Amino acid sequence: MTNRTAIITGSNSGIGRATARALAARGVRVVLAVRDLDRGHAAAAQMTGRTEVRRLDLADLASVRDFAASLTGPVDLLINNAGVMMPPPGRTVDGFELQFGINHLGHFALTNLLLPQITGRVVTVAAGGHQAGTLDLDDPNWERRPYRPFPGYAQSKLANMLFTAELQRRLTAAGSTVIATAANPGLAATNLLGHGGSAATRIMNALLRPLSQNDDGGARTTLHAATADIPGDSYISPSGFLQARGRPRITGRSAAARDPELARRLWTLSEQLTHTTFPLRIPQR
Known part of the structure; x- marks a missing residue:
């Protein structure tokens, strides 16, 4: 991994910080892409190796564009790690529901903008919770439906x-x-488990926390997805009970996550919402 460059979003805390720390210790130049520069510098100060802290607010597409425009040279690894989990109702700067806007659309735009510079791999941190997910492409931002934190x-x-x-x-x-x-x-017992606002969410988080692993344990699957000899579109999960913890391995996904037409429709909608497109030329057949 020496002399390679990795960009990790949300790397000032939790799994992102553990991932950044592990890669930096192995010779990777790590760019901590964070919303709070002070917290980013504090995290970087606890790491060995080469680190750089840059501001990125995934809840603001203008910030995403500024971040991408500021980077020069090749990027070996982009890790789309940042996210929010079951927050109270809220909107991004561009009017998107917070979870859809930050977890998906912000990373969608960032990836497309950086892709001409990426030489190795794009890793996106998903979750076992996708198994319960349904995608309403007519109302992805919960404008006509009553907002519910976990379904969101x-x-x-x-x-x-x-x-x-x-x-x-x-x-x-x-x-x-x-x-x-x-x-x-x-x-993983990260700060995500303390983010929920409703009483039901706080109770669920309190019940989950004793079953959780630490940040380093949670980062194992990300590191495996980033560095192991695996095929594209691999989904890496812990191998233990209910995929809560354990050694990383390739695992299956929900039927909805295997739907190629749904994936294409989501991509088209995401292009429209973010005003970004896939930048590489696909030959016409």
Whole structure:
């Protein structure tokens, strides 16, 4: 991994910080892409190796564009790690529901903008919660439906899975050697488990926390998806009970996450919402 560059979103805390720490210790130049620069610098100060802290707010597409425009040179690895989990109702700067906007659309735009510079791999941190997800392409931002935190979270994680599948399809069609993979961290006791606002969410988080692993355990699947010799569109999950913890391995996904037409439709909608497109040329047949 020496002399390679990795960009990791949301790497000032939790799984992202553990992933950044592990890669930096192995010689990777790690760019911590974070919303809070002070917290990013504090995290970087605890790491060995080469690190750089840059501001990125995935809830603001202008920030995503500024971040991408500021980067020069090749990027070996992009890890789409940042996310929110079951927050109270809220909107991004561009008017998207927070979970769909940050977990999916922000990373969708970032990946498309950086793809001409990416030489190795795009890893997107999904979740086992995608299994419960349904994707309402007529109302992905919960404008006509009553907002519900967990269905919103599950929808965003399903979107992560479909994004990975369609990105890999497009990369293959373009003849690119870049691959896209997805990782399920299992149950990790990160700050995500403290984010929910409703009483039901807080109770569920309190019940899950004793079953959870630490940040380093949660980062194992991301690191495997980023570095192991695996095919494109692999989905890496812990091998233990209920995929909560354990050694990383390739696992299956929900029927919805395997739907190629749904993946194409989500991609088209995401292009329209973010005003970004797949930047590589796909030969016409």
